[in-house]
Amino acid sequence: MRKAAITAEAAAALVVDGARVMIGGFLGVGSPDRLIDALISRGARGLTIIGNDTAYPTVGVGRLIEAGCVARVEASHIGTNPTTQRLMSDGAIEVELIPQGTLAERIRAGGAGLGGVLTPTGVGTMVAQGKQVIEIDGATFLLEKPMRADFALLRAHEADYCGNLTYRLTAANFNPVMALAADCVIAEPDEIVPAGVIPPDAVRTPGVLVTHLVGRAR
Amino acid sequence: MRKAAITAEAAAALVVDGARVMIGGFLGVGSPDRLIDALISRGARGLTIIGNDTAYPTVGVGRLIEAGCVARVEASHIGTNPTTQRLMSDGAIEVELIPQGTLAERIRAGGAGLGGVLTPTGVGTMVAQGKQVIEIDGATFLLEKPMRADFALLRAHEADYCGNLTYRLTAANFNPVMALAADCVIAEPDEIVPAGVIPPDAVRTPGVLVTHLVGRAR
Amino acid sequence: MDAKETIARRVAMELRDGMLVNLGIGLPTLVARFVPMGISVAFQTENGLIGFSAPPPEGMANRDLVDAGGGFIAALPGAASFDSATSFALIRGGHVGLAVLGALQVDASGRLASWIIPGKFTPGMGGAMDLVAGAKRVIVAMQHAAKGEPKLVETLTLPPTAARRVSLIVTELAVIEPTDDGLALRERAPGVSVSDILASTGARLIVPDDAPEMPLGCD
Amino acid sequence: MDAKETIARRVAMELRDGMLVNLGIGLPTLVARFVPMGISVAFQTENGLIGFSAPPPEGMANRDLVDAGGGFIAALPGAASFDSATSFALIRGGHVGLAVLGALQVDASGRLASWIIPGKFTPGMGGAMDLVAGAKRVIVAMQHAAKGEPKLVETLTLPPTAARRVSLIVTELAVIEPTDDGLALRERAPGVSVSDILASTGARLIVPDDAPEMPLGCD
Numbered sequence: 001m002r003k004a005a006i007t008a009e010a011a012a013a014l015v016v017d018g019a020r021v022m023i024g025g026f027l028g029v030g031s032p033d034r035l036i037d038a039l040i041s042r043g044a045r046g047l048t049i050i051g052n053d054t055a056y057p058t059v060g061v062g063r064l065i066e067a068g069c070v071a072r073v074e075a076s077h078i079g080t081n082p083t084t085q086r087l088m089s090d091g092a093i094e095v096e097l098i099p100q101g102t103l104a105e106r107i108r109a110g111g112a113g114l115g116g117v118l119t120p121t122g123v124g125t126m127v128a129q130g131k132q133v134i135e136i137d138g139a140t141f142l143l144e145k146p147m148r149a150d151f152a153l154l155r156a157h158e159a160d161y162c163g164n165l166t167y168r169l170t171a172a173n174f175n176p177v178m179a180l181a182a183d184c185v186i187a188e189p190d191e192i193v194p195a196g197v198i199p200p201d202a203v204r205t206p207g208v209l210v211t212h213l214v215g216r217a218r
Numbered sequence: 219m220r221k222a223a224i225t226a227e228a229a230a231a232l233v234v235d236g237a238r239v240m241i242g243g244f245l246g247v248g249s250p251d252r253l254i255d256a257l258i259s260r261g262a263r264g265l266t267i268i269g270n271d272t273a274y275p276t277v278g279v280g281r282l283i284e285a286g287c288v289a290r291v292e293a294s295h296i297g298t299n300p301t302t303q304r305l306m307s308d309g310a311i312e313v314e315l316i317p318q319g320t321l322a323e324r325i326r327a328g329g330a331g332l333g334g335v336l337t338p339t340g341v342g343t344m345v346a347q348g349k350q351v352i353e354i355d356g357a358t359f360l361l362e363k364p365m366r367a368d369f370a371l372l373r374a375h376e377a378d379y380c381g382n383l384t385y386r387l388t389a390a391n392f393n394p395v396m397a398l399a400a401d402c403v404i405a406e407p408d409e410i411v412p413a414g415v416i417p418p419d420a421v422r423t424p425g426v427l428v429t430h431l432v433g434r435a436r
Numbered sequence: 437m438d439a440k441e442t443i444a445r446r447v448a449m450e451l452r453d454g455m456l457v458n459l460g461i462g463l464p465t466l467v468a469r470f471v472p473m474g475i476s477v478a479f480q481t482e483n484g485l486i487g488f489s490a491p492p493p494e495g496m497a498n499r500d501l502v503d504a505g506g507g508f509i510a511a512l513p514g515a516a517s518f519d520s521a522t523s524f525a526l527i528r529g530g531h532v533g534l535a536v537l538g539a540l541q542v543d544a545s546g547r548l549a550s551w552i553i554p555g556k557f558t559p560g561m562g563g564a565m566d567l568v569a570g571a572k573r574v575i576v577a578m579q580h581a582a583k584g585e586p587k588l589v590e591t592l593t594l595p596p597t598a599a600r601r602v603s604l605i606v607t608e609l610a611v612i613e614p615t616d617d618g619l620a621l622r623e624r625a626p627g628v629s630v631s632d633i634l635a636s637t638g639a640r641l642i643v644p645d646d647a648p649e650m651p652l653g654c655d
Numbered sequence: 656m657d658a659k660e661t662i663a664r665r666v667a668m669e670l671r672d673g674m675l676v677n678l679g680i681g682l683p684t685l686v687a688r689f690v691p692m693g694i695s696v697a698f699q700t701e702n703g704l705i706g707f708s709a710p711p712p713e714g715m716a717n718r719d720l721v722d723a724g725g726g727f728i729a730a731l732p733g734a735a736s737f738d739s740a741t742s743f744a745l746i747r748g749g750h751v752g753l754a755v756l757g758a759l760q761v762d763a764s765g766r767l768a769s770w771i772i773p774g775k776f777t778p779g780m781g782g783a784m785d786l787v788a789g790a791k792r793v794i795v796a797m798q799h800a801a802k803g804e805p806k807l808v809e810t811l812t813l814p815p816t817a818a819r820r821v822s823l824i825v826t827e828l829a830v831i832e833p834t835d836d837g838l839a840l841r842e843r844a845p846g847v848s849v850s851d852i853l854a855s856t857g858a859r860l861i862v863p864d865d866a867p868e869m870p871l872g873c874d
Binding site for chain 1: 703704781
């Protein structure tokens with residue numbers, strides 16, 4: 001089940017304008033920087049970005065915002081990026097704010113074939129507006145819908161020839177759940193190693209979930 | 219956050235008669251054999267066992283059944299253990315059968331503070347009897363309740379002094395989700411190593427979830 | 437070629453390059469022996485591993501490495517292990533391209549029964565209900581009849597494993613596809629006539645003018 | 656001792672041996688500096704690690720190892736890393752013994768507001784809503800007033816972060832506990848009088864006959 005590596009440019013060409021795109025990372029840590037570069041270079045437009053945050057104007061997802069690639073953001077936090085704040089106020093981009101744990105679990109549900117997430121988070125707040133509230137054994141939960149995307153752009157530490165991925169320390173964050181929840185999963189690893197180099201117990205994302213690996217720059 | 223190791227006998231003494239007990243393992247692989255020995259030695263009675271299966275009469279959870287420790291089983295499969303079948307027919311033990319993926323997800327939900335699991339599995343079958351059916355965006359899901367237990371008895375490969383656990387190959391199975399979902403979590407590792415020997419990225423169950431570690435036999 | 441090999445060989449013709457495949461315990465396990473040349477598939481064992489072959493070399497078995505039937509397996513280079521929640525996220529989430537399962541019965545609507553014979557034997561559903569609910573394609577691999585009784589029946593007399601219609605049924609006599617109009621005969625086993633098939637089938641079959649012989653690959 | 660240190664020191668007195676603790680960005684982060692002698696706690700950063708200290712030694716920072724505020728941290732021996740879904744399983748599932756959070760407002764019912772000032776600033780809730788919903792205890796660590804306006808108010812004028820009542824409020828002036836009857840004054844900061852506290856508080860306070868001075872640990 002070997003995969004051929006593609007370039008970041010070839011990968012960015014797959015990500016069509018207007019697509020729903022999950023991007024791993026937390027304030028830029030664990031974000032696929034070469035894929036982001038390539039999306040900016042090709043002048044991507046109208047993307048919906050799903051991720052934890054929009055980092056900073058010069059970092060991670062923030063660079064896509066700055067470059068005008070983004071029409072909509074679904075994230076838990078945009079407070080570190082004044083550009084996101086400003087474009088949202090101006091009506092130039094839409095922002096949906098989602099509690100961080102709910103975001104992770106909705107993506108996992110989308111990838112795991114579950115019908116939704118029943119969470120106590122957000123009950124009695126603005127987050128509950130328009131959502132079904134379900135009482136179970138005396139406790140109250142919001143029914144949050146599963147999330148999926150057309151593409152997931154991941155940053156990994158190591159990949160092997162089969163597409164198996166490892167992540168490092170706090171750079172894992174949303175990458176592993178996003179690997180489950182997109183039609184096309186593109187992983188940008190720091191290193192690529194032959195099959196068998198990553199022990200089975202060290203794999204965090206099985207290679208069958210990965211559509212394309214971004215190879216080393218020439 | 220160091221933990222002191224306790225003996226399997228001391229651990230078995232904590233597991234009171236009549237308790238709800240999750241036990242890791244799949245046909246005995248990844249089951250905590252020394253804890254099972256100790257429960258049999260102390261003559262445990264009336265336990266509700268939650269696990270994938272009841273293995274074989276001389277293996278894993280099957281030995282608890284054989285020794286008369288068990289009043290009730292919540293599992294996905296009992297076909298490999300004729301004793302479980304016979305005791306169920308005789309009315310000597312109760313058995314609730316739960317689809318394997320639903321069992322894993324219900325335990326995870328119990329440990330993750332979710333109100334339930336919305337799964338397509340079991341819709342239109344006997345498993346759906348008495349359960350709420352929820353329609354979400356045109357698809358039908360069963361609402362399956364979260365599961366928790368008084369105790370989780372886990373088999374791990376390595377533990378460190380902080381209680382961090384690793385598992386090996388197919389011996390992980392239900393152990394990691396069970397670590398989230400019991401009031402008292404007792405782990406029986408093959409090896410115990412000093413803090414720092416297991417790299418952070420290799421940890422599969424963070425030590426904060428583990429109440430007691432079973433030490434090496436003297 | 438015995439009945440089981442015929443079934444396993446025919447099912448193997450449904451494998452496609454790059455597929456993630458889950459083979460049920462028993463007969464479906466045999467399919468792994470007949471993967472067509474030039475095709476690479478990944479096998480998942482739902483107790484927590486993708487990328488295995490069975491059995492391990494003599495004397496090399498590891499107690500922590502078994503398949504869902506409890507038999508020792510070997511991991512291939514590039515194997516990945518994971519816990520049960522992740523394994524069933526893969527299954528329920530549609531990441532398994534093909535699940536091959538045994539069955540006690542399949543009925544005219546394409547539903548299968550496989551986990552309980554009330555009052556007689558209650559093995560439990562294990563992972564089968566999730567596989568039928570979640571895999572992209574589900575193939576039932578079973579002998580056409582058991583103890584002279586047809587296993588293809590008009591309406592299940594045993595409790596169903598899922599409401600979902602399976603994709604294909606492969607027996608040692610025939611390949612049958614459940615459709616909106618009922619069970620359609622697609623292929624005959626070599627040397628088996630349509631009337632042989634009808635005689636062993638307890639459900640109405642839609643019989644085409646010409647049912648070709650099933651391909652069984654080559655060695 | 657400045658206001659922030661007073662707050663951080665007092666909150667640190669609530670730490671208990673063996674606790675899993677999550678400190679919010681900003682002021683709450685300071686609590687880690689004042690862990691009482693003889694007590695060992697594990698700090699979680701919700702972006703995916705338990706067991707860290709901050710900052711790393713000069714020149715030793717790793718780009719893949721940061722806290723939830725984006726600052727470089729060091730991992731301690733025995734640290735464990737995990738993804739966001741697992742991190743919030745720990746938070747939502749009640750495995751975090753204590754969460755310390757900042758707030759814009761807390762009202763007489765003990766609800767906090769911390770994630771949006773409609774029309775002015777919309778940082779988002781990040782992990783705060785999950786922490787308030789799931790941690791065993793939630794302590795609000797905040798300055799008593801902002802720009803002369805009380806942050807303790809009768810009823811929130813900002814959107815709440817959760818319906819749940821927080822466990823304790825610690826400011827540089829007082830320790831206040833939300834109860835069924837309203838906000839109860841528990842302790843005064845050294846040198847602060849009850850009337851000082853009342854003057855900066857926008858909600859009714861239940862004042863005891865004797866409000867002791869808050870303990871601030873020793874160095």
